[in-house]
Amino acid sequence: MDKGQRLTVIDPEGMQVADLLAFKRADIGEVISAGRTFDYAETIYLTTGHQLFSNRSNPLLEIVEDMVGRHDFLLTPCSKDTFRICYDDHDPHRGCFGNLAEALAPFGVNEDMIPSAFNCFMNVPVDGETGRFKVLPPISKAGDRIVFEAKEDVVIGLTACSARDSNGGSFKPIHWTVD
């Protein structure tokens, strides 16, 4: 995406998560950072008006429209290890992490450069007293969307999520447009 373009991520059937990453196109070592974004937003729940900051403290994306208002930036893209450790799967699939790694490799992104993703529509309520959280089904309804404006020229990684708990037990498509 070029600076100023808008990415619309759409949940066409409802209750489906999409993991999103953004790297600075001119210097692929710069990538969105949950920690820096939390630092500057002073909240862990991000919505319209919030910027996603990079590891170098520059905004790469800004949320300019949000029909859902509940997304996650705490947790990592699901991976073989996620399914092995959290789901006890004996033949775990590659999940979002594997999808993102394959899609981003041609742009010079290796696996260790993949941080926590911005998880569109992922519903992770945190108990403020204990710190414990749950991964609940998204509250997104069919056709809901979130729109990001690029603040720099960026490379985007986006994948529909294949973790059962994140998606209410079924796996559905994610649509997107750029304009």
Place this chain on the structure above:
Amino acid sequence: MDKGQRLTVIDPEGMQVADLLAFKRADIGEVISAGRTFDYAETIYLTTGHQLFSNRSNPLLEIVEDMVGRHDFLLTPCSKDTFRICYDDHDPHRGCFGNLAEALAPFGVNEDMIPSAFNCFMNVPVDGETGRFKVLPPISKAGDRIVFEAKEDVVIGLTACSARDSNGGSFKPIHWTVD
């Protein structure tokens, strides 16, 4: 530190934060990951018995003793950008990020390889309803400590924190021992 050794981080005067990083010594691209650790612990507040997992889903450290019970793993090491953006400082100092970057450079760690740190004694209560958090003074008292056991041979980065809000407005030493 060698696998099996224990790192004790001590707050000698009380109310002082220390930012901690751990990298796998044999492959410096492997580093503690807040996201992976949250994924497997199912809580954002970590204490005795919790392991700090790496970006490759291996435990690098385990908390084996904790006299305080309140630490932070959400936020990034304070940096020139932190002081510029959050504190409006006109001549910002390098903070924890600069300290860690200088100390870790001889081990092959560059700035982009520094993730969110485990912030010993940092007190960041989160409002579970709104997601908003506050950075409050630590609840640690003089002499309180937290002890980590190395699960692999690791390189540790550790620095007393120089962000005012994190430390109750004054900057105090941090002590440590390894045995």
